[in-house]
Amino acid sequence: MRRGQWAKERERLWAASHEGVISIDDLVALGVPERTAYRRTQEDGPWTLLAPATFLLSNGEPTRRQLEIAALVYAGDGAVLTGWGGARHYGLRRGAVPESVHVLISWDRSVLSTPTITVERTRRLPRAIVRDGLAVAPLVRCLTDGARRTKDLTEIAAVFAEAVQKRQVLAEALRTELDCGSRKGTAAPRRVLIAVEAGVWSAAEYETREFWLSWDDLPEIEWNTTIYDEDGLFLAVADGLVREVGLVLQVDSVEHHFATPEQVQQTLEYHRRLRAAGLHVLGIRPAQRRDDPGGLHTDILDALDVARLLPPPRVRYEARTA
Incomplete structure (x- = not known):
């Protein structure tokens, strides 16, 4: 030619x-x-x-998009993208997108998976939603399908918390989808969902909550509570709050030496506002949970003792739900 x-x-x-x-x-x-x-x-x-x-x-x-198109073409009529990759088409960015493209097909069809395409047959094939010109499962299905294939609880927490915090899905909708679908692989997301329903907004908060619950001598704690001063003016949203003693946990997602000058200044101002209202603040870094759990436990107990000695804080609280 x-x-x-x-x-x-x-x-x-x-x-x-x-x-x-x-x-x-x-x-x-x-x-x-x-x-x-x-x-x-x-x-x-x-x-x-x-x-x-x-x-x-x-x-x-x-490109990744061409691989997704190929997966839909190969899987045939009714196929939809799902999993973490499908969730990206809704604007979510947390979670590692697997190299293999995950698609759903009807239970009565037979299409084999390939090294780059994971084909899952389902009796509950969702109606496709067109996102970026491609057939994608509803977001709640993408999230639960991705979670069922992920063993890392922190990663699941990061994705679930992002979707809930952005008000793109409700925690109740995630639980309903887990209840309606296959039970296989749902133990990890169900455990994470308990934390999300408790108000956890990030992977770092999830890890801190898990750490807190692992100690029997630590009191009840709540997550992402809005704090106002006596006049009703907004002060902050407390990552963690022990309401009975007025102790606020600030859960850092990065180590201090990786923080920008602006982040350091914002942290200082955050501490000053809360301390001025009579609250005691304790910052928790990832390395403490990972490298010195016993030392962190002692720091928390010390902070609780200090908070108990302080006069009652001059604030009002408003719990924020997931």
């Missing part, structure tokens, strides 16, 4: 593809013999085989 003819054919095929992704059936319908199509995916060929019978009309590295 001459260069000019090849360029015209490539333009014609690309126009018929989904951003360069096309099935063998469509190629044959467009006049490309099956044998020719597969030959073009061989070494140094112009095309790439992304999945069985699913082609990329170039030999470059496919």
Whole structure:
């Protein structure tokens, strides 16, 4: 085929593809013999085989979007993206997106998974929602499907908390979805959901809550409580609050030496506001939980003792729900 003819054919095929992704059936319908199509995916060929019978009309590295399109083309009618990757199409950014694209298909169909595409059959195939031009499961389903395949509790907490804090889903909706779907792999997300329903807003807060609950001698604590002064003016949202003694926990998500000057200044101002109202503040860093749990426990007990000696704080509290 001459260069000019090849360029015209490539333009014609690309126009018929989904951003360069096309099935063998469509190629044959467009006049490309099956044998020719597969030959073009061989070494140094112009095309790439992304999945069985699913082609990329170039030999470059496919983008994540092209891999998702290929997964939908390969999985066929009714397939939808799900999991952490699907959640990205709703603007969420927490959680590591697996290299494999996760798609759902109807239970009565049979499509095998590949090294780059995880095909899950389900009796509860959700209605597709078009996000960024692609068929995606509803966000609550993406979150629970991703959580079922994730063992890291902190990662699950980060994703769940982001979605709930942004008011994109309700904690109750996550629990309902976990109850309605397969029980396989739901132990970890159910444990995390208890913390989210208790008001935890971040992975760092989740880890701190787990640490707190591991000690029998620590009192009841609440999370993300809004604090006002005596005149009703907003002071802060306390990451953690022991209301009975007026102790506030500030849960840092990064180590102090990684904080920017602006973050350091904001922390100082946060402490001053709360201390001026009669509250005692204790900052907790990730390294303390990880490297010196016994020392952190002692620091908390000391802070509780100090808080008990102080006069009652001049504040009002308003609990914030998940």
